[in-house]
Amino acid sequence: MLHPDLVIAICLAYVAILFAVAFAGDRRARRDSGGWLSSPLVYTLSISIYCSSWTFFGAVGSAARNGLEFIAIYLGPTIVFVGWWVFLRKLVTVGRVHNTTSIADFISARYGKSQTLGAVVTLIAVIATAPYISLQLKALTDSFQVLTLPRGAVTAASSTIEPDYVLAFWIAAGLCVFSIIFGVRNIDVNERHHGVVAAIAVEAVVKLVALLAVGLWVVGLSDWDPALVFAGAPASIIDPAETFGPRWLTLLFLAAAAVICLPRQFQVTVVENSDNRQIRTASWLFPLYLLLLCLFVIPIAIAGLERLPAGSNPDLFVLTLPMQENYNTLTLLAFLGGFSSATSMVIVSSIALSTMISNHIVMPLALRLSLLPQAGAEAMRHFILTTRRCAVVFVVLLGLIYLRASNSDALAAIGLISFCGVAQFLPSLVGGLYWSRATAAGALVGLVCGLVLWGYTLVLPSFGGTALMSASTIADGPFGVLWLRPHALFGLNGYDPLVHAVFWSMTANVLLFVLVSLAREPTPLARFQSMLFVDVFRRQTETEQRIIRRTARIADLRQIAERILGPAEATALFADREVRRSIIAGDNMISRVEQRLAANVGAASARSLISRVVSDETISVQELKRLAGEAEQIRAYSEELERKSRQVEATAAALAAANQRLREVDAQKDEFLSQISHEVRTPMTSIRSFSDILLAEPAMQEEQKLRFLNIIQNESSRLTRLLDSILELDLLRTASARHAPVDFDPEDVLTSAMESCEALAHTAGTTLVRLRSAASVTLSGEPDKLAQIFINLISNAIKYNDAPKPKVSVSSSSSGGVYEVRVEDNGRGIAKQDHERIFLKFERGPVVGHQGAGLGLSISRQITEQFGGKLFLDESGKSGACFILQVPISGREG
Amino acid sequence: MKHWESRTRNVRDAAAILPVAAIFLLLPPVILIFSAPVLIANIPLIVLYVYGVWAGLILIALMVALRVEEAGRNGKNEPDEA
Numbered sequence: 001m002l003h004p005d006l007v008i009a010i011c012l013a014y015v016a017i018l019f020a021v022a023f024a025g026d027r028r029a030r031r032d033s034g035g036w037l038s039s040p041l042v043y044t045l046s047i048s049i050y051c052s053s054w055t056f057f058g059a060v061g062s063a064a065r066n067g068l069e070f071i072a073i074y075l076g077p078t079i080v081f082v083g084w085w086v087f088l089r090k091l092v093t094v095g096r097v098h099n100t101t102s103i104a105d106f107i108s109a110r111y112g113k114s115q116t117l118g119a120v121v122t123l124i125a126v127i128a129t130a131p132y133i134s135l136q137l138k139a140l141t142d143s144f145q146v147l148t149l150p151r152g153a154v155t156a157a158s159s160t161i162e163p164d165y166v167l168a169f170w171i172a173a174g175l176c177v178f179s180i181i182f183g184v185r186n187i188d189v190n191e192r193h194h195g196v197v198a199a200i201a202v203e204a205v206v207k208l209v210a211l212l213a214v215g216l217w218v219v220g221l222s223d224w225d226p227a228l229v230f231a232g233a234p235a236s237i238i239d240p241a242e243t244f245g246p247r248w249l250t251l252l253f254l255a256a257a258a259v260i261c262l263p264r265q266f267q268v269t270v271v272e273n274s275d276n277r278q279i280r281t282a283s284w285l286f287p288l289y290l291l292l293l294c295l296f297v298i299p300i301a302i303a304g305l306e307r308l309p310a311g312s313n314p315d316l317f318v319l320t321l322p323m324q325e326n327y328n329t330l331t332l333l334a335f336l337g338g339f340s341s342a343t344s345m346v347i348v349s350s351i352a353l354s355t356m357i358s359n360h361i362v363m364p365l366a367l368r369l370s371l372l373p374q375a376g377a378e379a380m381r382h383f384i385l386t387t388r389r390c391a392v393v394f395v396v397l398l399g400l401i402y403l404r405a406s407n408s409d410a411l412a413a414i415g416l417i418s419f420c421g422v423a424q425f426l427p428s429l430v431g432g433l434y435w436s437r438a439t440a441a442g443a444l445v446g447l448v449c450g451l452v453l454w455g456y457t458l459v460l461p462s463f464g465g466t467a468l469m470s471a472s473t474i475a476d477g478p479f480g481v482l483w484l485r486p487h488a489l490f491g492l493n494g495y496d497p498l499v500h501a502v503f504w505s506m507t508a509n510v511l512l513f514v515l516v517s518l519a520r521e522p523t524p525l526a527r528f529q530s531m532l533f534v535d536v537f538r539r540q541t542e543t544e545q546r547i548i549r550r551t552a553r554i555a556d557l558r559q560i561a562e563r564i565l566g567p568a569e570a571t572a573l574f575a576d577r578e579v580r581r582s583i584i585a586g587d588n589m590i591s592r593v594e595q596r597l598a599a600n601v602g603a604a605s606a607r608s609l610i611s612r613v614v615s616d617e618t619i620s621v622q623e624l625k626r627l628a629g630e631a632e633q634i635r636a637y638s639e640e641l642e643r644k645s646r647q648v649e650a651t652a653a654a655l656a657a658a659n660q661r662l663r664e665v666d667a668q669k670d671e672f673l674s675q676i677s678h679e680v681r682t683p684m685t686s687i688r689s690f691s692d693i694l695l696a697e698p699a700m701q702e703e704q705k706l707r708f709l710n711i712i713q714n715e716s717s718r719l720t721r722l723l724d725s726i727l728e729l730d731l732l733r734t735a736s737a738r739h740a741p742v743d744f745d746p747e748d749v750l751t752s753a754m755e756s757c758e759a760l761a762h763t764a765g766t767t768l769v770r771l772r773s774a775a776s777v778t779l780s781g782e783p784d785k786l787a788q789i790f791i792n793l794i795s796n797a798i799k800y801n802d803a804p805k806p807k808v809s810v811s812s813s814s815s816g817g818v819y820e821v822r823v824e825d826n827g828r829g830i831a832k833q834d835h836e837r838i839f840l841k842f843e844r845g846p847v848v849g850h851q852g853a854g855l856g857l858s859i860s861r862q863i864t865e866q867f868g869g870k871l872f873l874d875e876s877g878k879s880g881a882c883f884i885l886q887v888p889i890s891g892r893e894g
Numbered sequence: 895m896k897h898w899e900s901r902t903r904n905v906r907d908a909a910a911i912l913p914v915a916a917i918f919l920l921l922p923p924v925i926l927i928f929s930a931p932v933l934i935a936n937i938p939l940i941v942l943y944v945y946g947v948w949a950g951l952i953l954i955a956l957m958v959a960l961r962v963e964e965a966g967r968n969g970k971n972e973p974d975e976a
Contacts, residue, residue, distance in 0.1 A: 071944055075920055078948060082955040083913025085906070085962075227936035239931040240940045244922050252920065280962060284955035291948050298941060 002328065004148040007335070014336055015178065018199045018343075022182045025198025037194045038274045040281030045201035046268045047282055048208075048289050050077060050259055052132070052345035053139035054415040055293060056207055056338045061315035063301035067236025068243050069251065070297065074290040076255025084283040088269070090433055091260065092279050094536045095270035099599050103266040103425060104356045109603040110432040110533045111440035112526030118360035118604045120444060121425065124451050125263045125356060126395065128421025129349050131462075132262075133399025134406065135414040136342035141168045143319050143338050147331070168403060172396045175346045179396075183351035184388040196347060197272055203340035208293060210337025214318050215296020217330060218303045229299050232306040237298060250499045254416065257423035264345065267352035346396065354391035359602030362387045367608055380563040384601065405463055417458055420502055424450035427506075427513045435517075436534045440526055442517030450509035453489075458501035461486045554585045556613035561593050564600055564609070590614065675859055679722055682791050683715040689759030690715075711755050718784060744783045745776055746819055746887070750812055753790035757798065764806065766798045771811035777819050780890035781867050789860040789871070793823040793883050796856060801827040803880075817889050822874070824882040835873045905961040912954055919947050 029037050036042065055073075062070035080088060100106045104125065108118030141163055182195045222228035236243065259265050273279060304317030312320065319338065322330040363384075365371070406414065427450075428443040477485040487497045489504050522530065554574070561570040573596060585593075590610060597606035690708045694700070700708075754768060761768040779786070797808040803826045812821045830838060839861050857871075864871040869887030876882075918924060928943035 068940060068944065075916075075944075075948065078951060079913050079916045079920070082916060082951045083909075084955075085909030085958070086913055225936075230933075230937060233938065237941070238938055239929075240938075241926060241929045244925050244929060248925075249921060252917075277963075280959045283959050284952050287948070287952045287955065291945070291952060295945075 002147050002332070004144075007144065007147055007332075010332060010336070011339060014339065015174070015343075018178070018202065019181075021202050022195035022199040024195075026182070026195035028198075029194030037198060038278070040278045040285070042197060042201045043268075043273065043278040044282040044285040044289065045204040046197045046272060047265070047286050048204040048293075049200055049264055049268060049341075049344045049348050050262075051204075051207065051290070051293055051341055052415075053136050053143075053338050053342035054132075056211060056341040057139050057143070057315045057318055058135075058415065059294065059297045060301045060304065060317045061313070063237075063297050064234070064305055064314035064317065066243070067234065068240050068298075069236075069248065071294060072248055072251035073255045074294050076252045076257075077259035078287040078290060079252070080256045080259050081283050081286050084279055087430070087433070088260070088279060088283075089276070090536060091429070092270050092273050093276070094433065094533050096273055096275075097536060098532070098603075099595060100271060101359060101599065101602055102271065102352055102356045103261065103263055103429075104360045105598075105602045105604075106266070106270070107425065107428050107432065107443065108360065110529055111428075111438070111443050112523050112529055113604045113607045114440040114444075114526075115360070115364045115604040115608065117428075117440055117444055117447075118356075118602065119364065120447050120451075121428075122353075122356040122360040124421060124424055124447060126353055126398065127451075127455075127459075128418050128424075129263060129353060129395065130398040130402045131406065131414045131421075131459075132418040133346055133349060133396060134401075134403035135418075136346050137168045137172055137399055137403050138163065138414075139315070139338060140171050140342045142313075142316060143335055144171075146316055146319055147323070147335055163403070165400075165404060168400060172400050175343060176350070176393050176396050178343070179347045179350045179354075179392045180389050183347065184354060184385060184392060193272070193351065196351065197268070200268070200344045200348065203344040204289075206340045207337040208289065210333045210340075211293055211318065212296065213330060214322060214334050214337075215300055217327070218296060218300050218321065221303065221325075222299070230302065233298075233302050234305060237302070246499045247496050250496075250502050251416075254419040254423055254498075254502060257426045258419040261422040261425040261429065262349075262418075263352040263356065263422070264348040267348055271352075346399075350392040350395045353395045354388040355602075357391035357394070358384060358387040359605055362391075363601045363605040364608065367605060384564070413462075416498055417462055420458055420498065420505065421451075421454055423502070424454060424505060424509055427510045431513060431517070432530070432533055434534060436527075436530045437517055437522075438513070438530065439517045439520055439522045441520050442513045442515070445516045446509040446511075446513030449512050450505045453505040453508055454501060457486045457489060457504055458497065461497065552585050552590055552610070552614045554583055554589070557585050557590065557593055557610075560609055560613065561596070564597055569596070678856060678859060679788060680719065682788065682795065683719045683722070683756070685795070686756045686759055686791075687712050687715045687719075689763055693759055693762060707755075708759070711758070714752065715756055718787070721784065741780045741782065743778050743780050743890075746779050746783075746786060746821075747774060747776060747812065749783050749787045750790055750810065750821060753787050753794060754810060756787075756791055757794040760795055761798050761808065764798050764801075766801060766806040766808055768794070768798070769807065769809045771809050772813060774812040774814040774819060777814045777889050779819065779867070779887060785863045786867070786887075789863055789885060790821070790823075792856040792860045793821075793885070797823050797825040797827075797881070797883070800881075801825045803827050814889060818869075819887050819889050821885045822882055823885075824874075824880060826880045829879055830873060830881045832875070835875065838873075839871070902965050905958060905965060908954070909958045909962070912951065912958065916947070916951050920944075 025037055059070045059073070062073075094100070095106060098106075098109060100109065104118045104121035107121050108114050111117050144167060145164055182199065183193055219229055222231075230237075260269070269279075269282075300317055300321065301314065304312065304314060304321055308317065308320060308324065319331065319334050322334060366383075424447055427446055428438070431438040432443070473486070475485070476482065483489070483491050487500060488494075489500065492500060492503070495503070558570060558574055561573055565573070573593060594606050594610045597609055600606075601609070690712050694705060694708055751770075754770060758768060760766075794808060794810065798806070801808065806826065808823065808825045810821065810823050812819070814820065839857050861871045864885060864887065867887045869885065871883065871885050874882035874884050925940075925943070929940045932939040934942055
């Protein structure tokens with residue numbers, strides 16, 4: 001035996017070293033956060049808290065009892081870590097990107113920052129960890145008692161020792177102190193505990209060295225001869241076929257789940273992770289650590305069975321073997337190894353759980369019941385830290401109570417109860433990372449049902465017929481209902497209780513998770529969070545602010561930040577010049593504050609804190625749609641395309657219309673030009689004709705000359721007026737109301753028109769006669785226009801008259817409110833079928849040699865219509881053509 | 895470079911296949927083949943098999959990790975999911 005005082009002194013010295021390491025680690029981390037503390041090696045060693053005293057003592061015990069079964073507990077994590085690329089990488093990246101503080105925070109954040117879910121996860125974690133912590137306390141107490149038992153190792157190992165609960169209490173108290181000092185000293189942004197991690201890394205090395213030393217020593221006892229080492233091997237190792245049944249599969253699954261879902265594993269693997277390099281190295285280094293730790297488990301177990309008296313507790317072989325051979329140093333080393341593995345597990349578990357309890361149970365409750373201190377920042381920080389310290393004590397105390405209540409002796413059995421409990425997180429965790437349709441309701445129902453079934457089929461029976469569940473209930477079911485027996489639920493008989501419990505709880509959990517998720521639509525926030533988690537590799541740059549539009553008063557925001565973060569950090573947070581000037585905070589600012597708060601009190605609590613001061617919150621549906629997966633993106637894209645093509649179509653239609661309009665205008669322009677040239681041509685012709693006559697016949701009478709000159713002048717001024725109106729560009733517009741209409745006598749116009757044509761008639765040798773004249777009437781409109789019609793008609797009659805003695809006669813009359821002018825010639829007339837055609841544009845009479853656009857009649861008709869009259873050919877069938885113009889008399893008939 | 899890309903993909907595939915291979919090798923029926931009561935060099939076959947598979951997995955994982963790191967150094971970033 002070793003003297004208790006000596007053992008205590010060594011323990012205290014060891015703890016003092018750990019304190020020093022933790023202290024140095026914290027200080028170093030403050031100076032330089034990227035130093036060796038965040039190296040992949042330290043990260044891997046911290047993950048090795050997976051190997052608690054269950055491994056250190058229990059693996060040998062399990063090997064001695066059940067042969068190779070113990071390896072499954074280490075092969076499960078090996079599979080997860082060598083397969084890091086598939087799952088762990090994504091989990092760790094999401095955790096790092098979203099500043100996750102615990103597994104409860106992770107699950108609650110994934111499912112729309114649900115507070116209920118966070119609380120349920122925390123509850124399950126606390127319940128599931130209690131047996132595990134009790135396991136460590138039991139291992140610590142047992143090993144200490146064995147080490148200091150006065151009667152010697154052999155007796156100690158073979159006799160049943162009454163557990164010393166006073167000792168267990170003091171050990172628990174010591175662990176609480178260490179956890180509180182290093183784990184709950186500050187509220188860190190990322191919940192990373194560098195000091196603790198450093199201490200754990202040291203402990204990881206100590207336990208590996210201790211177990212390897214004992215292993216090497218044991219193999220050395222057999223002279224390094226495999227034949228001797230395996231000489232006394234039990235049947236379960238020599239002929240292990242029975243090991244690889246359903247229980248093997250179950251253990252592999254549970255261990256693989258536990259290495260992710262255990263709160264302490266989540267803490268060291270995901271929360272303490274700072275870059276991908278760490279997880280990459282851990283992917284092979286951690287399995288290697290496990291392999292080394294397990295290397296000598298079988299030889300130690302065989303040696304223990306061989307050398308120690310039958311009935312010795314196999315869970316303590318690691319300690320009792322060197323004790324029996326009186327290797328005191330080795331014994332102490334083994335004890336320290338066990339001590340290390342147990343303490344590191346309890347410390348990290350209690351820290352992780354205290355964060356979860358304070359963030360997901362106490363804070364939401366305090367928020368709801370308005371229990372938060374209003375005094376100021378210090379009070380608030382004090383409140384959170386106190387909560388966490390109390391939570392640490394509570395968690396360890398719960399382990400102590402479980403130790404007192406449970407009667408299971410084997411370490412492995414206790415540990416597996418915990419594993420089965422935390423495995424309930426797996427569906428929500430995996431589903432949350434890969435299935436965007438998974439909802440909070442699904443996760444909640446699955447978790448609760450898994451919890452209930454786990455409790456009923458595994459936890460309650462583990463107390464072995466106490467008040468919680470009587471022995472008769474275990475044997476025959478509650479109230480004798482056989483199909484409700486905890487170990488044979490619904491008649492599922494003949495399975496190991498663990499396999500049975502895992503089967504029912506996981507089946508119910510997964511099934512309900514999937515079904516309820518499919519049954520209900522997630523909220524917009526949940527949908528958004530799910531996209532962030534599921535597509536983490538594609539959307540690391542996405543931030544909440546782009547999707548969620550919120551506004552809040554800066555003062556309110558600052559008050560919250562100060563209360564939780566403290567004045568220094570709050571000032572730094574609001575130091576921005578822009579922020580200082582404004583009153584209302586935008587999305588950016590709110591998200592930043594929420595992120596910082598989330599790091600301290602968890603995402604769900606931070607959200608509810610912020611939402612108290614946020615005055616207006618909308619989630620942009622547009623943005624959500626944009627995020628909604630590839631298919632949705634493609635749909636949005638094709639919608640966009642459709643919209644674009646519709647736009648293009650509309651533009652094309654507008655273009656076509658514009659083109660059409662252009663053509664019309666162009667045609668109008670052509671028409672205008674020909675009209676102009678025609679109108680200009682008519683007076684020009686008469687001017688030229690009269691001047692020709694004047695020049696050709698110098699002997700003309702003065703009176704005649706004067707008359708001709710008069711005509712020339714009239715025509716010139718008409719031409720000037722015409723050009724004036726062209727300059728005004730009035731003609732392009734449709735004719736009506738260009739000039740204020742004037743009242744005039746058409747007879748005067750007719751007379752002057754005939755005078756204009758006289759020269760033409762003279763040249764052509766045509767006789768131009770005026771027959772009947774109408775009484776004086778008044779028309780309203782433009783006299784020049786009417787003159788144009790008359791000149792057109794008369795000059796046409798002259799030009800196209802091919803009779804030997806051409807003669808054109810003009811007559812006018814007025815009757816029944818209509819003023820009528822007839823222009824007749826004695827030519828060959830116009831064929832009946834051409835009567836209408838000649839009024840079309842660009843049609844000419846059938847005489848060759850006459851130039852002109854062929855617009856005269858068409859223009860004349862248009863003008864007539866503007867006067868409200870008609871222009872047509874007489875169809876009475878006489879020889880020659882007779883054009884008739886009828887215009888209604890507007891004003892007073894005189 | 896094509897050669898480089900295909901190598902990166904090989905690493906990615908190996909990383910994804912590794913856990914599947916591990917499960918295949920460590921579950922019945924494969925593991926039952928090696929659980930016959932046979933001694934090799936005085937060591938039970940199953941012990942050699944399980945520890946052998948374990949060590950093999952670690953070795954391949956180490957190679958994958960090194961390759962991924964190499965890819966991360968050569969390429970812009972660590973080869974991401976396709």
